[in-house]
Amino acid sequence: MQYADMLRKLFAGIELNVEDLLFLESFQIGYLPDRAPRQELAALLRANPVIHRYLVSMCPSVVSFLDEILLEEGTVDKTIEQNCDELLWEIADLIIYSKYPEAYDKNVDFPWEINEIVSPQYLHDKVVIDAGAGPGKISFLLAQYAQTVFAVEPTGGFRRLIKQKTLERNITNIYTVDGVLDSLPFPERSIDCLMTSQAIGWNLQAELYEIKRVLKPDGCAIHLFSDADAVSESVKGIHDILTSFEYECTRIKNDSGTKLKYHMTMKGE
Ligand SMILES: C[S@@+](CC[C@H](N)C(=O)[O-])C[C@H]1O[C@@H](n2cnc3c(N)ncnc32)[C@H](O)[C@@H]1O
Numbered sequence: 001m002q003y004a005d006m007l008r009k010l011f012a013g014i015e016l017n018v019e020d021l022l023f024l025e026s027f028q029i030g031y032l033p034d035r036a037p038r039q040e041l042a043a044l045l046r047a048n049p050v051i052h053r054y055l056v057s058m059c060p061s062v063v064s065f066l067d068e069i070l071l072e073e074g075t076v077d078k079t080i081e082q083n084c085d086e087l088l089w090e091i092a093d094l095i096i097y098s099k100y101p102e103a104y105d106k107n108v109d110f111p112w113e114i115n116e117i118v119s120p121q122y123l124h125d126k127v128v129i130d131a132g133a134g135p136g137k138i139s140f141l142l143a144q145y146a147q148t149v150f151a152v153e154p155t156g157g158f159r160r161l162i163k164q165k166t167l168e169r170n171i172t173n174i175y176t177v178d179g180v181l182d183s184l185p186f187p188e189r190s191i192d193c194l195m196t197s198q199a200i201g202w203n204l205q206a207e208l209y210e211i212k213r214v215l216k217p218d219g220c221a222i223h224l225f226s227d228a229d230a231v232s233e234s235v236k237g238i239h240d241i242l243t244s245f246e247y248e249c250t251r252i253k254n255d256s257g258t259k260l261k262y263h264m265t266m267k268g269e
Pocket of ligand 1: 137152180
């Protein structure tokens, strides 16, 4: 299934419109050159100059990409509405993270038990990062066992949701932090364990060096992929790089598909 079709199915009931692009944060706009279909984005920008100005003012590094696609010839077989709809659903995950974080939390499963990820006994005196935390599903699971959990998440909508849930549940050991995986706001050798779920690979090699920088000697990193069958091509590229950084892969197959866990322990001193 194409990525946009999967998102339409997962978030059926949500309607996206062109103004939703104004919810994109600057780091997300930086992903457009890799993520956005060129012709459809160019058609949308020609019809909506305010959106063009917003993208450029929030993320000047995309100027040359936008100038380039606007110079390309578009085909005339699609209406402006079709172009906008296709563009919006191709990047719908980015919009939904910012505008509908509760819908992501409700509709996207986190199919892992704590014992499949890490031993609860190991966690009891540990400081752990959940990086690319989204609505914080791992953070809330880990907080039951770990001393301290830092939920690192660059999208404001998700950070607000995590904070709201920690207050509602009276949880005092989850701290929400703005940050990205390739520039983690933590000192060297300060963290016992860093985990990600469906969140690594925006700038993979730099992220893996950054993870090694913040981990203590004997610390560990764990990366989870919940549905490796659905995204086998992208996971394949990530697999090769992770194994070259000395990660071991565990494959867990069940009726709903294949889950992958990558695990690496830092060498002690
Ligand atoms: C597919 S969601 C996964 C969320 C959560 N970990 C889960 O399993 O439900 C990907 C998350 O990575 C975040 N993200 C995007 N770019 C990132 C980056 N460069 N570093 C860390 N997280 C990033 C997104 O905002 C989003 O919350």
